[in-house]
Amino acid sequence: MSFSDKDLSQIAKRGSNINVVKQQIENFKTGFPFMHVIQAATIEAGMIKLTDESKAEYIEIFEKEALKKKLLKFVPASGAASRMFKSLFSAKDEGKADKSVDQFFENLKSFAFYPSLVKVCKSTEKQDILKGLLEADGLDYGSMPKGLLEFHGYGDATRTSVEEHLVEGALYANNKGKVRLHFTVSPEHKKKFKELINSVLKTYEDQYQVKYNITFSEQKPSTDTIAVDMQNEPFRDASGNLLFRPAGHGALLENLNDQDADVIFIKNIDNVVPDHLKAETVIYKKALAGVLLKIQKDIFYYLKRLEKPEVSVYMLNKALRFVRTSLNVEPPKGFRAWSYDDKLAYALSKLNRPLRVCGMVKNVGEPGGGPFWAKNSDGSVSLQVVESAQINMGNKKQKEIFENATHFNPVDLICAVKNYKKEKFELLDFRDSKTGFITEKSQSGKSLKAQELPGLWNGAMSDWNTLFVEVPLITFNPVKTVNDLLRKEHQPA
Template identity: 40%
Template structure:
């Protein structure tokens, strides 16, 4: 595939740590399509899946405890994702113009799924962990959340929640959004990952090591949140590292003719790779055994017992496999 690239294009490609051959290969893949694998059969117990009996589970837990005590485990948390998909439907409602309870009810009655979602969201608004933050924001504007809910003025609430000069929730990193609230403590995913680190990777000296991959522009905010969350667990010494997804793992964007897509300034557009792009970050970790878990895959503390137990079983089983 022949490309007509300007000097600016070549500079952009080099700035991303890429070369022309790699970009050509990516575009050729868009043109040819990605081949798929032919599946032979489904995995079942004893055919691709090992089922541990109670004795084997106990042995795995013991192996995990020993390895963790030696400081062999750490956690890696991909955390660069923004919350845009979480708020996708609310963004659509916000962008549709004036939004009231009556409007949503009428649209929901006509089968509009976004409107039905909106009604359910506003009915349960006060249960969300970010509600106190929203309520404070509206109070600073001399507005009452209860009054807005009672009157069905949902547009003003959406503006406070989503607009870029207000809370701008959809553009915040998922790891920094309030996820859990028990009436007293409000907890972000970062706080939940620190708790999980205590229970699954902490060494005998009380040290727990975590590594977050974050966007460069949000690293400072993550560091502040780690410091705040770590204060909840004074008996644990957290060693927390941060890294960024390498631009060299980005992929060139293509137009409908499989040619490089350009923005309004004529510059090439590159898109961040998926989680597979973080293999480079993983390979650079100085670690023996690494638990990898996405930033928003967290439970509130009251629901974590089974999850932590199974993680110890899996971790211990990995230790045993390495020893064979």
């Protein structure tokens, strides 16, 4: 694949790497291999179920250790809310009303944003209400990010989802009154996020007796992927320029990689609840962080001993048993016949990696990924978050394993990204670049193929040490459509 000087200049200005761009084009031609899942991770196989006693122990570990740790709450918040209002857009633009539109109007007064909506509407006619909600001369919710929408009502006051994350941060990402939050936002909305947060910050600092340190980042243009036409040739716009597209949430790995923290809580912007339901979320966030810190302490114990000049066979075997039974990593076939040196190198490589503890809820039919045992490129088998698009649904056995999963991934992650010497891992080194996605899109009426980078919590973290912990369903309350805000979990007590 050859590029013109104009192409090379465009690629360089974006901060993209020409070899990476060429590899992306090659990926379109060859496709991405499917993941090979061995079985679903369940309570009986690979997933931790906390008892009341163990939960209390892990919370105690976290609360004690947190005083010495740099905590961070990392919230992907760049997603637009437009998909939340898909049916309302159809009603406004095409006059199409379905059951969800009827439900919206029947329960209009139950939405936290109702008082704000009334102020911008010209009349109580349905079209005027839809325009007032969605268009720029009204609330402009049709083009706003989810983080800036009024989600919950508190008497005469309301809270946006970004404010609910401020409150959550004070409740579990709090080290001696200091709360650090990082939001990934889109460039066009960054100013609005800052204005909103600045307007409410003192209120929450006074209410929770904390000081916030809030930072923002944007998805880097260099992480965008090149688009191709249906013949896998670079897609060009009307001016002949190459077309690059945002590469999904996997691009946020670079934003995460830029953060400096010992414990990082990751949770999506729309997964929040009002105060009267926050207790379970806080309990399990702390418990999962305790699990993380306990297992990290054990990992560091073995690493320090394995890096000594002389390592006994006994200690090596003990470490290998820990990798297999506590970190859930099964070695490749023929491992027993490996030499002492090869086994030691294997143990060190499997121990010295970023670590994550993932909360998993019982499967209630939500679309998306879940927890599985999967085969890795080095022949080992480990716990992975696997999306449906990564599974060969044409293979009856693989499809059956995926569909019989008992749990679902709600994106509830606690991460540790430093080694035992307190040095940051280079997170991009632990990504499986062969776990991307290819989708078909269109631009100016022309079909094209787009490529997403390995997802943030699946392929982007495939070489991390991973633990799965069951968490209650009440901790998972995403808002995918506007009517989700009518569910009792998003309504006042």
